[in-house]
Amino acid sequence: MTEPRAADSLYIERSGGFGGLRLSASIPVDELKPQEREALELCFEAPEAPPSGPDRFVYRLRLGDREAVVQEDRVPPGLEPLLRRLAGLWR
């Protein structure tokens, strides 16, 4: 499966968890709320953290040529509603 690199779409991949399932979703940037864009910037600027612990989810976020790997417990609060919205969209 190709991973969109377009700058107009945010690609989100979730891996890890007890199940180790690898799921992904894309969302058009213009559907992101202002606080979600702000939280996304925080993720891109933060240094990559070590694993938070066994069986935690790990998110990979990509927008254009920017990418961030975010451990589940380090997701900024502003992004949490977006990740919950994706629950039914994972493929």
Added chain:
Amino acid sequence: MGASVRFIVPPQLFERVARTGAAEDREIALDTLAIDHSIRTARVQNAALGARTPKRLVAAHGGRGNPDRTIFNARHRADVHAGTVLRTEGQPPVPDSSANQAYDGLGDTYRFFWEVLGRDSIDDAALPLLGEVHFGVNYDNAFWDGERMMFGDGDGRLFTGFTQAVDVIGHELTHGVTQDTLNLLYTGQSGALNESISDVFGSLVKQYRLKQTADRADWLIGAGILGPAFPGIALRSMKAPGTAYDGDGQPAVMSGYVVTTADNGGVHINSGVPNHAFYLTAVALGGQAWERAGRIWYRVMSTRAVAPEAQFHTFALATVNAAIALYGDTSPEAQAVASAWIQVGVLTAGQVPTPAAVAT
């Protein structure tokens, strides 16, 4: 804390008696051990938990074969340790079925470690077992956070509640045991070993509860928590890695090792290789898998035979050495372990330790 208790006899000696001694010796040794539990429990817990939360440091009910369980209600939050208690040790079942499942699963796992391996809880010092149910909203996961076992309810589509399968609960509690023993780094091969050890003992807890022999066990992980939309029969198969669901990418042998940046270097993918090595060992030996294969794997943990950075190859040699130490260098057990790792491509015939190598 009182300072009047002294170790007149090294506590290790008592522990050895408690684990291997005759029934009467065992009782005496265990009674003695109980006295200094308060000191050692406090020390171990403080180290393990970083004194993050004020809590009782002495096992109030537990130890010596009796678990000390507390099940909390996260009330669908995911940010703090819940304070609402649903069920404590010795209480009868409560209306919340997730709480009862967590309580029972933690009890089954405690009993397995105590009755089979002589280990008294996560830290071998009667650490209270804390579980938290209804974690998050439609949360498709369970995890050990270093202090508590957290269980989501699932989204109802891919997963139902994560307390519904004892192998899942055993898997999570075993992460605590690994943290207390080998403390394997959660990335790459050491992370995959960490995952595999949790699958091994998670599956053994289930087999022990069902009193199954190795050839009768399903060797599946997570079969009991799947929802109607899940495309398979389990999350992992130790018997046939890569076949549990449509898209299962687990390798059974080293040539299929997956190099990836996802999942901290594929820790839930590449665990297929050591999982399969354990399965091959267990079926080669026959009988109940916890009796010999489980004891061999556990010895690597309890003796802290490998470093936190251990790779598959190092761990494989350690299991062969453990089998030799327990059963002898020409034993069927040592041969079965070596053969299993050769079959999955982690060891080659020339690398299997000889008695001389074991002595070093």
